[in-house]
Amino acid sequence: MSKEDFGGGSLLIAWQLKGKNVLIIGGGEVASQRIASILVTDAHITVISPIEGLNPRTKQLIESYAHRITHYNRVFFGTADFEGMDMILTALDDVEISRAICQMSRAAKIPVNAADIPDSCDFYFGSQIRDGPLQIMISTNGNGPKMANLIRRKVEKALTGIEGEAIAKVGELRERLKVRAPGVGGAIGKRRMKWMTNLCNAWTLEDLVLLDGETMEKLLDEGWENDCVPSPATLGSRQQSSINGIFPRWGTAYAPTIGLVVGVLCATLVIISKRR
Amino acid sequence: MSKEDFGGGSLLIAWQLKGKNVLIIGGGEVASQRIASILVTDAHITVISPIEGLNPRTKQLIESYAHRITHYNRVFFGTADFEGMDMILTALDDVEISRAICQMSRAAKIPVNAADIPDSCDFYFGSQIRDGPLQIMISTNGNGPKMANLIRRKVEKALTGIEGEAIAKVGELRERLKVRAPGVGGAIGKRRMKWMTNLCNAWTLEDLVLLDGETMEKLLDEGWENDCVPSPATLGSRQQSSINGIFPRWGTAYAPTIGLVVGVLCATLVIISKRR
Numbered sequence: 322m323s324k325e326d327f328g329g330g331s332l333l334i335a336w337q338l339k340g341k342n343v344l345i346i347g348g349g350e351v352a353s354q355r356i357a358s359i360l361v362t363d364a365h366i367t368v369i370s371p372i373e374g375l376n377p378r379t380k381q382l383i384e385s386y387a388h389r390i391t392h393y394n395r396v397f398f399g400t401a402d403f404e405g406m407d408m409i410l411t412a413l414d415d416v417e418i419s420r421a422i423c424q425m426s427r428a429a430k431i432p433v434n435a436a437d438i439p440d441s442c443d444f445y446f447g448s449q450i451r452d453g454p455l456q457i458m459i460s461t462n463g464n465g466p467k468m469a470n471l472i473r474r475k476v477e478k479a480l481t482g483i484e485g486e487a488i489a490k491v492g493e494l495r496e497r498l499k500v501r502a503p504g505v506g507g508a509i510g511k512r513r514m515k516w517m518t519n520l521c522n523a524w525t526l527e528d529l530v531l532l533d534g535e536t537m538e539k540l541l542d543e544g545w546e547n548d549c550v551p552s553p554a555t556l557g558s559r560q561q562s563s564i565n566g567i568f569p570r571w572g573t574a575y576a577p578t579i580g581l582v583v584g585v586l587c588a589t590l591v592i593i594s595k596r597r
Numbered sequence: 598m599s600k601e602d603f604g605g606g607s608l609l610i611a612w613q614l615k616g617k618n619v620l621i622i623g624g625g626e627v628a629s630q631r632i633a634s635i636l637v638t639d640a641h642i643t644v645i646s647p648i649e650g651l652n653p654r655t656k657q658l659i660e661s662y663a664h665r666i667t668h669y670n671r672v673f674f675g676t677a678d679f680e681g682m683d684m685i686l687t688a689l690d691d692v693e694i695s696r697a698i699c700q701m702s703r704a705a706k707i708p709v710n711a712a713d714i715p716d717s718c719d720f721y722f723g724s725q726i727r728d729g730p731l732q733i734m735i736s737t738n739g740n741g742p743k744m745a746n747l748i749r750r751k752v753e754k755a756l757t758g759i760e761g762e763a764i765a766k767v768g769e770l771r772e773r774l775k776v777r778a779p780g781v782g783g784a785i786g787k788r789r790m791k792w793m794t795n796l797c798n799a800w801t802l803e804d805l806v807l808l809d810g811e812t813m814e815k816l817l818d819e820g821w822e823n824d825c826v827p828s829p830a831t832l833g834s835r836q837q838s839s840i841n842g843i844f845p846r847w848g849t850a851y852a853p854t855i856g857l858v859v860g861v862l863c864a865t866l867v868i869i870s871k872r873r
Contacts, residue, residue, distance in 0.1 A: 584860020
């Protein structure tokens with residue numbers, strides 16, 4: 322949290338839906354966006370919408386992911402459709418039906434989101450970025466989806482594109498460490514977390530991406546077992562990263578200086594050659 | 598969504614807790630982080646923890662926000678403590694008690710998060726950025742909180758610091774527009790969204806920040822009513838922004854050129870003065 326301004330916000334969370342059931346009522350453009358968001362989570366999706374209400378993208382997703390999406394070619398029947406559902410999303414043009422579904426969902430204690438009716442929602446969607454295990458969400462708390470998209474593009478530009486891969490490597494290393502030093506919480510949990518934190522502080526993303534199974538084991542042998550964080554160099558990992566790390570800084574910081582030196586040299590050469 | 602890799606992820610959402618009740622069981626460092634996250638949302642917080650289990654930060658938050666936090670100086674009693682709760686967060690060292698609380702919460706259909714026990718959680722927390730109405734969450738899907746923090750700092754650097762204010766202005770303008778052209782969804786909703794999108798595309802964040810009540814009304818008069826997006830210049834809004842907008846680009850793109858020109862001039866001057 323960058324500032325301590327408490328109040329007026331949402332709780333941004335990563336909801337877990339693996340093996341759960343999500344009901345989407347409606348089949349238009351918003352429904353296709355919802356399906357895409359839910360497919361990310363490994364939930365099973367049920368879409369209720371008359372076939373003539375499906376837009377091309379929704380139709381295509383239902384066909385391409387037939388093993389993960391069940392489509393009922395009909396309108397919403399009522400609470401009987403909630404049976405076994407863990408989340409309900411409405412994507413309907415009819416605001417009154419949408420509101421009624423929200424009330425029923427809340428009575429059944431099933432989390433619900435109704436497109437375009439923020440005051441009926443248990444939660445909002447936002448603009449999202451995904452790169453493997455890395456997910457980023459930008460929420461404007463209902464102040465404009467367009468602004469969320471603008472900021473998403475800004476954030477995307479700030480990422481190098483290797484963050485997801487680096488995180489995956491850290492995740493794999495952590496799993497290997499847990500095999501060596503098992504146990505949940507307590508002293509061992511704290512020592513593991515401390516060591517992983519020190520490693521992430523000392524190594525660049527580029528260093529982490531270069532880790533493979535063999536260097537991971539070496540890193541645990543030489544690092545974890547001796548309670549230290551070896552440098553990528555001592556570990557014998559390929560050192561492309563330090564080159565990548567230096568050049569961009571040169572580019573911006575020394576550009577005017579390089580220009581100046583080149584300018585002085587050129588002018589000197591020209592004038593000297595004319596004097597002769 | 599940058600890539601269509603479906604599966605293996607979470608559903609990142611902005612959970613709404615205004616006027617809701619959140620139970621936090623435990624009082625240590627994690628509890629203090631949870632309290633800070635929930636204070637953002639305008640929920641009422643109940644903390645259950647023996648007073649000797651409170652760390653200084655938790656104690657301080659309970660004292661400073663006494664009107665928003667109820668503290669019970671005791672251990673968790675059982676499901677009776679769930680009465681009226683909308684969300685449950687455990688922050689305990691005891692993994693077995695934490696797991697048991699998760700099972701009870703799930704049976705009561707109340708969303709639950711247990712610190713350090715990802716497989717018992719309905720949702721995960723992530724690294725967060727907040728700037729007024731703008732909230733950003735970075736999740737590594739359990740692959741390392743440290744990595745999430747590193748990426749959060751990267752994202753923070755990419756933001757100029759005026760995004761939150763620009764979003765607030767857009768939100769205010771949208772509210773004013775809704776007064777002029779009321780109605781939920783349908784044709785009017787679509788026209789409103791289209792016009793707001795065009796505006797956000799045409800105006801820079803700096804332009805948006807400069808909007809005040811008067812220029813907003815002028816913008817709606819000249820823009821919305823005529824179905825067009827006036828430029829900030831025609832609207833007579835102060836034009837600092839275009840200056841701010843140009844110079845940073847100059848700084849990076851023309852730095853070597855400027856250096857070169859300065860170098861040529863200096864060398865020429867020195868050599869010419871020596872010739873005399």
